[in-house]
Amino acid sequence: MNDRKKAKLILIRHGQSTWNADNRFSGWVDIPLNSTGRREAMEAAQKIKEYAIDVCFTSMLMRAKETTAICLTENSDRCEKKSPVFKHDADNPNWHGWDKYDGYIKEEIPIYTSPDLDERYYGDLQGYNKAEMAEEVGKEIVHQWRRSFSTRPPGGESLEDTAARTIPYFQKQILPYLKDGNNVLVSAHGNSLRSIIMHLDNLEESEVPGLELATGIPIVYTVNEEGKIVDKQILE
Numbered sequence: 001m002n003d004r005k006k007a008k009l010i011l012i013r014h015g016q017s018t019w020n021a022d023n024r025f026s027g028w029v030d031i032p033l034n035s036t037g038r039r040e041a042m043e044a045a046q047k048i049k050e051y052a053i054d055v056c057f058t059s060m061l062m063r064a065k066e067t068t069a070i071c072l073t074e075n076s077d078r079c080e081k082k083s084p085v086f087k088h089d090a091d092n093p094n095w096h097g098w099d100k101y102d103g104y105i106k107e108e109i110p111i112y113t114s115p116d117l118d119e120r121y122y123g124d125l126q127g128y129n130k131a132e133m134a135e136e137v138g139k140e141i142v143h144q145w146r147r148s149f150s151t152r153p154p155g156g157e158s159l160e161d162t163a164a165r166t167i168p169y170f171q172k173q174i175l176p177y178l179k180d181g182n183n184v185l186v187s188a189h190g191n192s193l194r195s196i197i198m199h200l201d202n203l204e205e206s207e208v209p210g211l212e213l214a215t216g217i218p219i220v221y222t223v224n225e226e227g228k229i230v231d232k233q234i235l236e
């Protein structure tokens with residue numbers, strides 16, 4: 001357990017994926033990192049290695065999980081003694097207990113995965129090129145679909161819908177670890193993290209369209225024992 005006053009919350013949007021590079025709407029499509037994305041995650045690992053990570057949270061999607069695993073590789077002081085272990089969902093009927101083990105329980109950095117941290121569902125837009133879509137329906141409409149708070153892209157989730165799952169998850173599952181003084185890494189997605197940042201930074205709806213997150217750049221919040229943010233650094 002760390003000094004309570006120094007609990008860090010590290011948020012990171014996954015590194016570049018092959019569809020980020022192709023400028024395609026990804027949403028829930030499970031696209032891996034490309035070589036640029038893996039490099040970004042390695043650079044992020046260097047930037048955060050001073051923080052001994054106690055627990056991680058990530059989405060169900062490969063690009064966020066890969067980023068988590070790479071980010072932990074430089075956390076060497078901790079990893080020498082502790083292994084990162086992806087924790088699977090015991091409540092899922094398809095889980096057969098194959099990831100159970102008896103020893104080393106105190107020696108792990110648990111990585112919890114949840115669909116609540118998945119990217120915003122982009123519905124009918126998934127797979128389409130963003131620039132081509134803007135030519136077809138107009139730049140303004142595509143910007144609304146991508147950046148407004150309450151507009152839903154066709155068949156998909158608005159940021160408001162996404163926030164309705166990410167913020168309760170943050171409050172119930174993540175915040176208690178921070179209040180207890182743990183350093184927490186959350187690797188997720190452009191929009192699932194935008195919704196959490198909107199909550200943490202108390203942003204107005206009108207400020208949300210201007211909030212952009214680069215791939216692979218850690219944002220480090222310092223959180224006090226009451227769960228309040230006392231500092232924010234962007235490690236560009």
Ligand SMILES: O=C(O)[C@H](O)COP(=O)(O)O
Pocket residue numbers: 024025026027028119122130146189190191
């Ligand atoms: O799902 C996607 O395509 C990206 O992760 C985020 O896309 P956006 O910047 O268009 O919201």
